[in-house]
Amino acid sequence: MLRIGLLGAGRIAGVHATAISGNPGSTLAAVSDHFPENAKKLAAQYGSVARSTEDILSDRSIDAVLIATSTDTHSDLIEAATAVGKAVLCEKPVDLSLERARSCREAVSKTGMPVMIGFNRRFDPNFGALKAALDANEIGKAELLSITSFDPAPPPVAYIKVSGGLFRDMMIHDFDMANFIMGEPPVSIMAVGSSVVDREIGEAGDVDTAAVTMTYADGRIAVIKNSRRAVYGYDQRLELLGSEGLLQAQNMLENSVVKSTTSGVTGAKPTYFFLERYMTSYAAEWGAFVDAFAGGGTLPVTLDDGIAALAMAEAATRSVQSGQPVRVEDV
Structure with a gap:
């Protein structure tokens, strides 16, 4: 114990x-x-x-x-x-x-x-199943990855000021997810960002809406979209196009009821925020840490993984500031 x-x-x-x-x-x-x-x-x-x-x-x-x-x-x-x-x-x-x-x-x-960094989304069963299908060659070679990550509402501006910015605080999860799915970091990153949700976030020197395009040595592409506001709930989706098919991990919904009438077809909203969406993954993450440490095995997420994602966040920050793509190795 x-x-x-x-x-x-x-x-x-x-x-x-x-x-x-x-x-x-x-x-x-x-x-x-x-x-x-x-x-x-x-x-x-x-x-x-x-x-x-x-x-x-x-x-x-x-x-x-x-x-x-x-x-x-x-x-x-x-x-x-x-x-x-x-x-x-x-x-x-x-x-x-x-x-x-x-x-x-x-x-x-x-x-x-041993040191493990808490990228809990790697342990989400839906994203894990998508990764397993890719590794089993069910859609051939990965070619185009798209990650959508929208929060339901922005945090207080006081938090924004000490957060390190959207790329280090929020999108860093998505950078790590891209590394997890694609198997390696990208060669270059091109980022755009603006403050359209809350003017005070922009005045604090950060962005609240951003998109990043990443290119890999073999020509693969990954796109990440972030927003601090999605009024319908916590939007967490992943789509991977391969040479022989498509994999998608959709949102977790508040319930699975779908109503179909002459007025149309409606369903539930996504779960509200990360506490509702990712509790299972946090438990699985901790279980992986306990199993690896107690059994003397290799930790599934390392300090190197944390630094790789942070380097990508730095590259994205520099790209927004310069308006030019940034090579990850240059940071």
Whole structure:
């Protein structure tokens, strides 16, 4: 039974607490947070205790930590945890700075401790089934990938200002998904973005609507579309055209009822947001971490994967600023 320290007690930490407690191979040993009362509240919900981050890291009986704190603390906590012999699952991104993320990787490599980055969408059963069908050569060679990811409503502008921007905060999931499906990063990225949802997001220096076209060494193409606002719900779709067919992963709906009358055919909206859409994938992600760490296997998502997606986010950011395509290797 792995004893886990949870660093962070916000909304996403609550999702992870559920996954940790629900897995037969792990137990939530302690919770910490910048605001101790938040840690006490979350710990009490799961029969755990609130402790300081320093206490959790120094406790040799705690095998691993799950980092769900603010992004600007990720690299420091990854380094601190691995330095004292703890395995890590850290929420994306590794850092807001690509240079800092790379220095983190160098520090971690000296410890030999495993670090997994939380790209939970790889563990969604629908996306996983699509990837399995591609790998089984059911549609031949992949040629054109299209990823749609629209949030139902934008976050507060205060969050936007510290998020690192849409490409590092939101589209980074889609960059990793493209790498997962296509099997490698692209050669170049061309991005366009604007602020048409909320004027204040633009004034804060970010975009809320963006599209990215990525090209690969062998000529394949991937397109990612992001928006901070889709009034009908959380739009999460993936489409892959191959030489011998098409694969699609459609939205998860609030229910499966379809009404057909003389007025037309109607159905339910997509689930509202990521808590409803991806709870299954968060549990599967944690299960994969436990299985790999406890069994001495290879982690399915690595620090290298996190840095690859962050490099793509940096390339997209530079492309928007310059209006020109950017080669990923140049960042």
